[in-house]
Amino acid sequence: MSxxxxxxxxxxxxxxxxxxxxxxxxxxxxxxxxxGEYSNAGGKGVNVASSLADAxxxxxxxxxxxxxxxxxxxxxxxxxxxxxxFVRLDGETRxxxxxxxxxxxxxxxxxxxxxxPLPSDLTSLRTTIGQIDAExxxxxxxxxxxxxxxxYRDLTxxxxxxxxxxxxxxxxxxxxxxxxxxxxxxxxNIHELEGLVGRQLSSRDEVAAAARELVAPGPSGRGSGEHxxxxxxxxxxxxxxxxxxxxxxxxGEVASRLADDVILTSDNPRSEDPQAIIDDIRAGIPPGxxxxxxxxxxxxxxxxxxxxxxQPGDVxxxxxxxxxxxxxxxxxxxxxxxxEVARAALATVAARGPGGGx
Numbered sequence: 001m002s003x004x005x006x007x008x009x010x011x012x013x014x015x016x017x018x019x020x021x022x023x024x025x026x027x028x029x030x031x032x033x034x035x036g037e038y039s040n041a042g043g044k045g046v047n048v049a050s051s052l053a054d055a056x057x058x059x060x061x062x063x064x065x066x067x068x069x070x071x072x073x074x075x076x077x078x079x080x081x082x083x084x085x086f087v088r089l090d091g092e093t094r095x096x097x098x099x100x101x102x103x104x105x106x107x108x109x110x111x112x113x114x115x116x117p118l119p120s121d122l123t124s125l126r127t128t129i130g131q132i133d134a135e136x137x138x139x140x141x142x143x144x145x146x147x148x149x150x151x152y153r154d155l156t157x158x159x160x161x162x163x164x165x166x167x168x169x170x171x172x173x174x175x176x177x178x179x180x181x182x183x184x185x186x187x188x189n190i191h192e193l194e195g196l197v198g199r200q201l202s203s204r205d206e207v208a209a210a211a212r213e214l215v216a217p218g219p220s221g222r223g224s225g226e227h228x229x230x231x232x233x234x235x236x237x238x239x240x241x242x243x244x245x246x247x248x249x250x251x252g253e254v255a256s257r258l259a260d261d262v263i264l265t266s267d268n269p270r271s272e273d274p275q276a277i278i279d280d281i282r283a284g285i286p287p288g289x290x291x292x293x294x295x296x297x298x299x300x301x302x303x304x305x306x307x308x309x310x311q312p313g314d315v316x317x318x319x320x321x322x323x324x325x326x327x328x329x330x331x332x333x334x335x336x337x338x339x340e341v342a343r344a345a346l347a348t349v350a351a352r353g354p355g356g357g358x
Contacts, residue, residue: 004058004060004083004133005058005133005134005135006058006059006060006083006132006133006134006135007052007057007058007059007134007135007136007347007350007351008048008049008052008057008059008060008134008135008136008137008138008347008350009059009060009061009062009085009129009132009134009136009137009138010045010046010048010049010052010059010060010061010062010138010140011045011061011062011063011129011137011138011139011140011155012043012044012045012046012061012062012063012140012141013063013064013117013125013141013142013143013144013147013151014043014063014064014094014114014141014142014143014144015041015042015043015045015046015063015064015065015073015093015094015114015141016042016043016093016094016095016096016111016114017039017040017041017042017069017072017093017094017095017096018039018040018041018042018096018098019037019038019039019095019096019097019098020037020038020039020040020098020100021034021036021037021097021098021099021100022034022035022036022037022099022100022101022102023035023099023100023101024101024102024103025101025103025104026099026101026104026106026108039072040072040076041072041073041075041076042096043063043140043141044140044141044169044339044340045061045063045138045139045140045141046061046073046076047337047340048138048140048340048343048344048347049061049080049082050076050080050082051340051341051343051344052344052347052348053080053081053082054080055344055348057347057348057351059082059083060082060083060084060085060132060134061077061082061083061084061085061086062085062086062087062125062128062129062132063086063087063125064086064087064088064089064093064114064115064117064121064125064144065086065087065088065089065093066088066089066090066091066092066093066094066114066115067088067089067090067091068091068092068093069092069093069095070088070093073086073093085128085132087117087121087124087125087128089115089116089117089118089121090115091114091115091116092114092115093114093115094111094112094113094114094115094144095112096109096110096111096112097109097110097111097112098110098325100326100333102331102333105270105328105333107325107326113145114144114145115144115145116144116145116146117144117146117147122147122151126155126158129155129158129159130158130162134164135165135347135350135351136164136165136166136167136346136347136350137159137164137165137166137167138166138167138168138169138343138347139152139155139156139166139167139168139169139170139178139183140167140168140169140170140339140343141169141170142170142171142174143170143174149172149173149174149177150177151174152168152170152174152175152177152178152181153177153178153180153181154181156168156178156181156182156183157181160181160182160183165184165350166181166183166184166185167183167184167185167186167187167343167346167347168183168185168186168187169186169187169339169343171188171189171191171192171195172192172195175188175192175195175196176195176196179196185346187318187338187339187342187343189322189323189339190207190322191322191323193207193210193211193214194210196210196214197210197213197214203254204237204251204254204255204258204319205254205258207317207319208233208235208258208259208317211233211315211317212233212315215231215315231313231314231315232260232261232310232311232314232315233258233259233260233261233314233315233317234259234260234261234262234263234306234309234310234314234315234316234317235255235258235259235261235262235263235316235317235319236262236263236265236299236302236303236306236316236317236318236319237251237255237262237263237264237265237267237317237318237319237320238264238265238266238267238269238274238277238278238281238299238320239251239267239277239280239281239320240267240268240269240270240320241268241269241270241271241272241274241277241328242270242271242272245277245280248277248280248281248283248284249280249281249283249284249285250284251281251284252264252281252282252283252284252285253284253285253286255285255291256285256286256289256290256291256293257289257290257291259291259317260290260291260292261291261292261294261306261309262291262292262293262294263293263294263295263296263302263305263306264278264281264282264293264294264295264296264302265278265295265296265297265298265299265301265302265303266278266297266298266299266327266329267299267320267321268321268324268327268328268329269328269329270328270329270330271330274297274329275297278295278297282295299327299336299338299341300336300341303318303338303341303342303345304341304345304348306318307342307345307346307349308345308348308349316342318338318342321336321338322338324336324337324338325337
């Protein structure tokens with residue numbers, strides 16, 4: 001067992017070098033000129049660890065890294081004082097290319113496969129995880145080639161058997177298997193939530209109902225039944241700018257009717273004033289609405305507030321952006337991922353311990 005007690009161990013089996021290229025009016029099949037380019041050491045768990053380290057937490061990382069292009073990761077971990085327990089593999093870590101078009105407001109993703117771990121590498125990974133002492137274990141991202149889709153379930157069960165708390169962010173069959181182990185926290189996007197409940201979710205009412213169904217105890221749900229009494233539904237959402245404004249008050253009415261607590265925030269305001277969009281949403285919330293309604297235009301602050309205020313058994317729904325990894329304000333497109341912000345906020349709450357919220 002490691003002598004160091006970490007706030008979080010972030011487990012990323014399939015990290016990536018994220019290469020972002022900016023091209024105005026990108027057109028497939030044509031010659032395109034690059035306006036900007038940068039590369040980052042990425043992967044869901046790596047991004048969580050990076051954010052937590054920036055917030056002053058003691059963080060460790062593990063998973064699989066290809067030896068042939070590991071330098072970018074090692075520089076990041078050294079710069080942010082993140083303890084590196086990654087298992088090195090022969091070959092390269094996968095590369096993901098993201099082509100962003102600030103004019104068309106579109107993003108094109110091109111993802112390469114990564115190195116395939118051997119059975120001995122998987123054994124080394126399990127041994128490493130078992131030797132690290134941490135308050136939270138974040139298991140995040142997709143799987144590398146050749147790895148069984150039950151591995152996150154198995155890791156979660158093993159960690160819970162040691163009294164550890166597990167946060168999970170993955171998708172598809174891997175997610176379906178993993179939630180059988182009842183991790184403490186999951187963050188599905190709309191498509192992942194549809195897969196879990198087995199039906200299309202066409203409205204925010206249906207999303208809220210699916211979230212309640214998912215955490216319900218007993219055979220009809222996936223929840224454990226712990227902390228059922230007093231559970232509240234907390235919803236964070238906004239509306240996109242330069243889109244159908246007529247829907248904004250309708251969404252406000254639905255949220256205030258179905259949720260217990262609502263935080264109105266920004267969601268790609270684009271050319272519009274974020275506060276004006278929020279005012280349009282509030283116009284649909286009737287006087288005396290059952291929900292407690294708050295306003296926080298900064299989306300990061302809104303998510304952090306919702307997580308910090310949540311009590312054991314509460315459900316926090318962060319709606320609107322789903323799998324998106326950017327926020328558009330005016331002509332500026334900046335990196336922003338609800339999942340990363342939520343995971344970091346949850347780890348911050350956990351680090352404060354009892355009495356520190358959630």
